[in-house]
Amino acid sequence: MSQPTLYVVATPIGNLGDITLRALEILKSVDAIAAEDTRHTSGLLSHFGVVKKLIAVHQHNEQQSAELLVARLQAGENIALVTDAGTPAVSDPGAIVIAAVRAAGFKVVPIPGASAVIAALSASGICENGFTFVGFLPASGSARKKVLNSVAKHAYTLAFYEAPHRIIESIADMVVIFGAERKIVIARELTKTFETIHQCSLGDAIKWLEADTNQQRGEFVLLVEPAPVKETEGLGDEEIRVLKTLLADLPLKQAVKLATEITGAKKNMIYAHALEIQSALELKSGLKNDN
Numbered sequence: 001m002s003q004p005t006l007y008v009v010a011t012p013i014g015n016l017g018d019i020t021l022r023a024l025e026i027l028k029s030v031d032a033i034a035a036e037d038t039r040h041t042s043g044l045l046s047h048f049g050v051v052k053k054l055i056a057v058h059q060h061n062e063q064q065s066a067e068l069l070v071a072r073l074q075a076g077e078n079i080a081l082v083t084d085a086g087t088p089a090v091s092d093p094g095a096i097v098i099a100a101v102r103a104a105g106f107k108v109v110p111i112p113g114a115s116a117v118i119a120a121l122s123a124s125g126i127c128e129n130g131f132t133f134v135g136f137l138p139a140s141g142s143a144r145k146k147v148l149n150s151v152a153k154h155a156y157t158l159a160f161y162e163a164p165h166r167i168i169e170s171i172a173d174m175v176v177i178f179g180a181e182r183k184i185v186i187a188r189e190l191t192k193t194f195e196t197i198h199q200c201s202l203g204d205a206i207k208w209l210e211a212d213t214n215q216q217r218g219e220f221v222l223l224v225e226p227a228p229v230k231e232t233e234g235l236g237d238e239e240i241r242v243l244k245t246l247l248a249d250l251p252l253k254q255a256v257k258l259a260t261e262i263t264g265a266k267k268n269m270i271y272a273h274a275l276e277i278q279s280a281l282e283l284k285s286g287l288k289n290d291n
Contacts, residue, residue: 004073006101007080008094010087010113014191016047020113024048031077034069036084036093044082057081059093066100073106080111087115091135091161117159120187120221123197124157129226131157137170144170148177158224164217168206174224175202183225189218235273239263243270247277 012018035041088094180203246255
């Protein structure tokens with residue numbers, strides 16, 4: 001640790017055995033640890049026999065804490081930043097601190113480890129082509145619906161965090177906006193005693209949650225499969241009429257370009273039909289010449 005550094009340290013999301021050797025090494029070697037909840041972090045450190053000065057950094061004091069941490073770095077200290085569980089600054093406090101430390105010219109080093117969203121995705125079976133991480137949805141119903149509408153057509157798995165007291169209403173909004181048929185994976189209490197990873201349709205999710213109120217407890221990761229891909233249909237009669245009219249007087253490339261602009265159809269579809277039409281015209285012309 002030759003130059004003062006802020007270490008962004010991931011901590012377990014439940015099972016304490018998930019802490020990394022590197023994380024323990026850093027926590028033992030820094031001068032102080034900035035924590036979202038000092039009482040919670042005290043328990044973690046005590047379990048591993050780590051004794052360090054703790055500095056509270058939460059959503060209500062993050063700006064002031066950022067200034068304090070920069071001052072300590074300027075004094076030559078090394079600081080570790082942790083959240084209650086998982087990776088700091090990912091839907092948790094920390095981003096303001098990290099930005100301030102970077103702006104002050106100090107080094108920020110990530111110490112990777114547990115992440116609830118990555119853990120859920122790895123066991124979901126519905127993250128084949130990437131994902132969009134939305135994080136926590138707004139508490140307000142109207143704001144929540146606005147966010148859900150903005151991602152409804154994404155071609156990637158959607159990942160959300162949700163609190164137990166909003167789980168039912170959030171999924172109810174998803175049913176309305178995403179449709180009842182899309183699959184959802186409900187992951188709760190990951191790495192803990194009552195870990196649950198359940199897959200069903202959105203339409204069946206509320207019934208499943210209400211059948212056992214225990215399933216409404218704990219912190220949730222919700223994964224919704226991508227929007228269904230609509231099969232590409234052929235050109236309609238009007239698009240074909242426009243294309244034939246243009247091909248009668250223009251070279252193929254120019255006709256395709258104009259037909260695409262006029263009809264709004266996909267260029268590759270227009271081009272494929274143009275080749276078919278042109279081939280048919282050439283065949284017809286050849287037959288006339290033969291006669």
